[in-house]
Amino acid sequence: MILETLVTTVDAAGTPNVAPMGVEWADAQIVLKPYRETATFRNLQAGPEAVVNLVDDVLFYVEAALTSPTFPSAPATLVRGVVLEAACSWRELRVRDAETHEPRARFTCDVVHRGFRREFMGYNRARGAVLEATILATRTRLLPIGEIQAEYRRLRVIVDKTAGPREHEAMARLEAFVAAEATALETGR
Numbered sequence: 001m002i003l004e005t006l007v008t009t010v011d012a013a014g015t016p017n018v019a020p021m022g023v024e025w026a027d028a029q030i031v032l033k034p035y036r037e038t039a040t041f042r043n044l045q046a047g048p049e050a051v052v053n054l055v056d057d058v059l060f061y062v063e064a065a066l067t068s069p070t071f072p073s074a075p076a077t078l079v080r081g082v083v084l085e086a087a088c089s090w091r092e093l094r095v096r097d098a099e100t101h102e103p104r105a106r107f108t109c110d111v112v113h114r115g116f117r118r119e120f121m122g123y124n125r126a127r128g129a130v131l132e133a134t135i136l137a138t139r140t141r142l143l144p145i146g147e148i149q150a151e152y153r154r155l156r157v158i159v160d161k162t163a164g165p166r167e168h169e170a171m172a173r174l175e176a177f178v179a180a181e182a183t184a185l186e187t188g189r
């Protein structure tokens with residue numbers, strides 16, 4: 001099963017990075033699949049450890065996808081890395097095997113520690129819709145912008161039916177980003 005998570009890694013200087021990633025989830029091992037051009041890939045090459053944060057507030061996914069945020073966090077227990085304060089629970093990972101020749105790498109990791117803070121409230125339809133919209137926002141330079149905008153109109157209906165304030169804010173931020181991208185593409189920027 002692929003589970004959507006926020007993966008934190010640190011660079012050689014110890015600066016944390018947070019990225020939304022769909023990871024192959026299992027109890028004892030988790031596979032991270034960052035593309036080679038991501039900071040997550042570079043950090044895993046520099047230091048083979050990561051934290052997978054299970055976060056139920058989708059606004060964090062949006063901010064992590066659109067910006068380079070510094071979310072409140074605390075040091076991890078066993079690995080060199082950080083745990084997001086927003087995490088309901090987390091897994092600390094150490095890379096066992098790295099396949100890095102393809103554009104999308106595969107880091108097979110052992111779960112060396114796990115932590116729990118609070119109940120994960122689940123993804124309702126609006127949260128699922130925001131996650132789909134977030135993935136599309138990371139692909140505005142790869143997919144036809146008109147298709148993304150059409151999909152956004154469909155996802156907006158679901159958000160309007162089932163969102164709370166955080167999901168509304170998240171979707172509004174995504175819509176503003178896609179509108180700006182559409183303008184930039186039109187004007188050749």
Ligand SMILES: Cc1cc2nc3c(=O)[nH]c(=O)nc-3n(C[C@H](O)[C@H](O)[C@H](O)COP(=O)(O)O)c2cc1C
Nearest residue numbers: 004019020021022033034035038039040134135138
């Ligand atoms: C829900 C979701 C899942 C994603 N899964 C992956 C993934 O598995 N691998 C990847 O390279 N990018 C994935 N992305 C895109 C990255 O989050 C995006 O490229 C991000 O800018 C990479 O961040 P980084 O350069 O800070 O590591 C995903 C995005 C979202 C919203």
